[in-house]
Amino acid sequence: MGGSLSLLMRLQKAFNPTVVAKQDALLQIGILGAAQIAPSAIILPARNHPEVAVAAVACHDKGRGDKFAKANGVPHIYHGSNAYQELLDDSTIDIVYIALPNALHYEWTMKSLKAGKHVLLEKPSANNVEDAKAMFAYAEEKGLVVLEGCHSRFHPAIVRFKSIIDSGKFGKVVSFAGAFRLSKLLGDDDIRFNLSLGGGTLIDLGSYVLALTCYALSSELTGIVQAHADRLSDDPNADTSKIDLRTTATLAFPSDITSSVDADWHKPRYGPFGLLMGMPEASLTCVMEGGEVRLSNYVFPNIWHSLSVTPKGGKKQMEYAYAFEGSPKEQQYWSTYRHQLEAFVDKIKGRQPRNWVTPEESIKIMKWIDKLYENTGLGPRPSTSFVFVK
Numbered sequence: 482m483g484g485s486l487s488l489l490m491r492l493q494k495a496f497n498p499t500v501v502a503k504q505d506a507l508l509q510i511g512i513l514g515a516a517q518i519a520p521s522a523i524i525l526p527a528r529n530h531p532e533v534a535v536a537a538v539a540c541h542d543k544g545r546g547d548k549f550a551k552a553n554g555v556p557h558i559y560h561g562s563n564a565y566q567e568l569l570d571d572s573t574i575d576i577v578y579i580a581l582p583n584a585l586h587y588e589w590t591m592k593s594l595k596a597g598k599h600v601l602l603e604k605p606s607a608n609n610v611e612d613a614k615a616m617f618a619y620a621e622e623k624g625l626v627v628l629e630g631c632h633s634r635f636h637p638a639i640v641r642f643k644s645i646i647d648s649g650k651f652g653k654v655v656s657f658a659g660a661f662r663l664s665k666l667l668g669d670d671d672i673r674f675n676l677s678l679g680g681g682t683l684i685d686l687g688s689y690v691l692a693l694t695c696y697a698l699s700s701e702l703t704g705i706v707q708a709h710a711d712r713l714s715d716d717p718n719a720d721t722s723k724i725d726l727r728t729t730a731t732l733a734f735p736s737d738i739t740s741s742v743d744a745d746w747h748k749p750r751y752g753p754f755g756l757l758m759g760m761p762e763a764s765l766t767c768v769m770e771g772g773e774v775r776l777s778n779y780v781f782p783n784i785w786h787s788l789s790v791t792p793k794g795g796k797k798q799m800e801y802a803y804a805f806e807g808s809p810k811e812q813q814y815w816s817t818y819r820h821q822l823e824a825f826v827d828k829i830k831g832r833q834p835r836n837w838v839t840p841e842e843s844i845k846i847m848k849w850i851d852k853l854y855e856n857t858g859l860g861p862r863p864s865t866s867f868v869f870v871k
């Protein structure tokens with residue numbers, strides 16, 4: 482099939498994945514919050530997974546909740562101020578998908594665990610490392626699965642990217658660069674720019690960069706060489722002065738490897754009156770002694786990505802990894818979120834997932850997000866006033 486035809490097919494499949502026949506005894510998923518990301522991250526993947534069903538959504542606002550449920554074929558809706566807790570009290574729900582503002586991840590993960598539910602939690606896992614540690618410790622105590630949805634980690638493209646580095650074919654790693662850069666299309670009132678809701682560009686976009694960098698290098702980050710944040714406001718008394726529109730940093734890894742981080746929600750716009758957005762960038766580049774490998778588009782690699790391998794002094798070669806080797810043909814259309822759901826269900830069912838984001842990794846990423854925020858002077862994202870009682 483020609484390039485443009487396969488691209489069209491992948492686009493079509495991304496928004497209309499095959500609806501599969503369901504097995505008996507499905508794991509029932511409840512969604513907390515009628516979030517924008519929920520259709521891509523859980524509704525569509527669940528339609529394509531034979532062992533799960535989305536059974537309910539909880540939304541404070543009845544009108545919005547009804548609209549969400551209707552548009553996404555969710556059979557039951559909880560609404561009103563106690564909606565989230567009512568969903569957790571529903572004994573038919575096995576899994577809770579949490580796509581709430583970052584500051585609410587801790588509270589609703591703890592409450593979900595207390596209610597005996599497994600949790601698929603949006604990235605970043607929490608507002609700060611202390612909250613993340615408490616969440617994963619409680620999950621362990623309860624014998625339940627909590628997975629931070631760093632969805633890119635599950636796609637064949639990132640696994641292939643890492644395997645090229647790990648193969649040693651190009652020798653030792655010299656340096657690494659990770660970027661997630663977008664033009665600002667959201668208002669300042671978006672959850673991403675609100676300190677009390679756990680906002681900030683490093684915690685939002687940078688959480689991917691840190692997680693994917695640490696995964697690809699399979700080694701412990703050892704320190705911060707330098708870091709800089711462009712703030713939303715210069716008024717030291719305003720919360721917005723603690724919100725970074727862009728954070729850039731250089732990190733140190735063992736063997737003198739340095740890695741750059743660019744988390745940017747303020748990529749310049751261009752054209753007349755700045756009407757055009759800059760090209761979104763989600764890339765990872767690893768420079769090794771004998772060559773370089775670069776992955777572009779780790780966010781929606783199922784629609785399109787490129788993996789370029791350039792031997793030192795040689796010609797760039799392109800690779801694509803839409804499916805794992807030997808996997809059924811249909812899987813070439815799986816999104817990062819569909820791969821993630823596969824792993825999550827495997828873990829709950831006691832099967833070995835192909836790939837996993839461990840609690841230790843999630844905690845480590847939160848630790849370095851805190852350290853970077855300390856380093857840039859903005860300070861870690863504060864915990865909320867919620868006090869958890871077992």
Ligand SMILES: NC(=O)C1=CN([C@@H]2O[C@H](COP(=O)(O)OP(=O)(O)OC[C@H]3O[C@@H](n4cnc5c(N)ncnc54)[C@H](OP(=O)(O)O)[C@@H]3O)[C@@H](O)[C@H]2O)C=CC1
Pocket residue numbers: 513514515516517518519522539540541542545579580581582583603604605630632672678685
């Ligand atoms: N994995 C991925 O690709 C992506 C992940 N994310 C992550 O998902 C989470 C949610 O992001 P997104 O979908 O953009 O969020 P939304 O802005 O759509 O908000 C999600 C839900 O949070 C509740 N909420 C929104 N604003 C507030 C507020 N001011 N105070 C209290 N509750 C609020 C609402 O619940 P209700 O319906 O009850 O009113 C809303 O439906 C974040 O953690 C983000 O990092 C986001 C985008 C992509």
Ligand SMILES: O=C1OC[C@@H](O)[C@H](O)[C@H]1O
Pocket residue numbers: 604673685686780
């Ligand atoms: O994938 C994403 O892209 C945009 C971000 O703001 C969002 O939170 C993130 O997960």
